[in-house]
C-alpha cells in the first residue's frame with residue numbers, strides 16, 4: 001500500500017514511512033492511494049471476532065509489507081492488553097435505538113488511547129529498524145497529549161514535545177501529561193489557544209532550519225496510522241449490531257475531524273453505514289461547512305467539551321481531497337486560498353456528495369446537559385460532556401427510528417468531573433487505574449504564544465536525527 005499527499009506534490013510513501021512522517025512535505029496530509037475494501041461476506045465473517053482479531057483484519061490491508069500478520073497481531077495484543085475492559089471498546093445499549101461505544105477504557109481515559117497505544121509500539125518497531133532519532137512535536141486540546149505521552153514515555157530513540165493552551169484544559173488532562181516523569185517527555189504550556197498551538201506545529205513541519213537537524217513527526221490525527229486504528233471500532237460495533245445485513249448510524253463528537261473521518265474510511269471499505277453524524281459544540285465550523293457550505297474560521301469559544309474547541313479541522317482536508325475527485329493540485333490551491341483568507345465556500349456539488357454520508361448537528365450547552373441527565377436518569381449511565389454532545393445530536397438529528405445509532409463515547413466522565421457534576425449533580429470518581437494523579441508533582445515549561453519562543457525551546461532541547 002502506497003500513501004499519497006492530498007496536495008499532490010510530495011513523493012508517495014509506504015506504511016512504515018508514513019507512520020514516522022506526519023505531515024507531508026508539501027503541507028498536505030497522507031491518504032492511501034486507493035481504499036481497500038471488504039465484500040459483504042468478509043464483513044459477515046467478522047461477527048464474533050475479538051477486538052484484536054477485528055483490528056488485524058481491518059488494518060492488514062493498510063500496512064502492506066511493513067508488518068506481517070503475526071507482527072501486527074502481536075502489536076495489537078500489547079496495545080489493547082493495556083485496556084481495562086475485556087471487550088476493549090464495549091458497546092452498551094441506552095434504549096431501543098441509542099447505543100454507546102465506550103472508547104475510554106485505555107490508560108488515559110479518552111478514545112485517543114485506542115490509536116496512540118498502537119502508534120507508540122509502531123514507532124518503537126520502525127525506529128529499531130532505522131538508524132534515526134525521532135522528535136515528536138504535537139499540539140493538544142487535552143486528550144491527545146496525555147495519550148501520546150503515556151504511549152511514548154521512556155521509549156527508545158524518540159522524544160516528545162507537547163504544546164497545550166495554558167489554562168484551557170482540565171486539571172485531570174493537564175496532570176496526566178505533566179506528572180509523567182520520563183527524560184524524553186517535554187510539556188509546554190503556551191499563552192494562546194489550541195489553534196495557535198496547532199498552527200505553530202504546522203509551521204515547524206515546514207521550517208527547514210528545524211527539519212534539517214531533527215527528524216520531526218506527528219502524533220495528532222494528521223498521522224495516518226492513528227486514523228487507521230480508529231477505523232477498527234466502526235467495524236467492531238457495526239458487526240455486533242448485524243452488519244453487513246443491517247445498516248448502522250454513528251454519531252461522533254467532532255473536533256479535528258479525525259474520528260469521524262475514520263468512519264468515512266470504514267464506509268469506503270464497504271461497511272454499510274447509514275449516516276455519520278458530525279456533532280459539534282458552539283465551535284461549529286464543521287456544522288456550517290456541511291450544512292451550508294461555509295468553512296470559515298471565527299474565534300474559539302471555550303466550552304465544557306474542550307477537546308472540541310477548535311476552529312480549523314485538519315482532517316477535513318482529507319475529505320475535501322476525495323470530494324475534489326482526488327485531485328491534489330486542486331486541493332492544494334483550495335487550501336492555499338483558505339490559509340490566506342480563512343474562508344472557504346464548498347460548491348453545491350461537493351456539499352451534495354458529502355451529504356450522501358455525512359450529516360451534522362450543533363449542540364448548545366443546554367442540550368448537552370439535557371443529554372447527560374437523560375443518560376443518567378433513563379439509562380443509568382454517567383457520560384462526559386463530549387459524549388453527551390454526540391448523544392444529543394444522535395437524538396435530535398431526525399434519524400429513521402428503525403436505524404440503530406451508535407454514539408462514540410470519547411472520554412471517561414471522570415476526565416471532566418466539574419461539568420458532569422454541574423449537569424447531573426454526580427461527581428464521577430477517577431478509576432483506580434490512574435492512581436495518585438493529584439498527589440504527583442507536575443513538571444512543565446510555560447512559554448509565550450509566539451513561534452520563535454517555542455522553536456528555540458525545541459531546538460535547544462531536542463536530539464538531532466543522527467544523535
Ligand SMILES: *Cc1c(COP(=O)(O)O)cnc(C)c1O
Pocket residue numbers: 110111112143144221253254255256257258259260307308386410411
Ligand atoms: C479528540 C477528542 C474529540 C474530537 O476528536 P477528533 O478526532 O479531533 O474529531 C472528541 N472528544 C474527545 C473526548 C476527544 O479527546
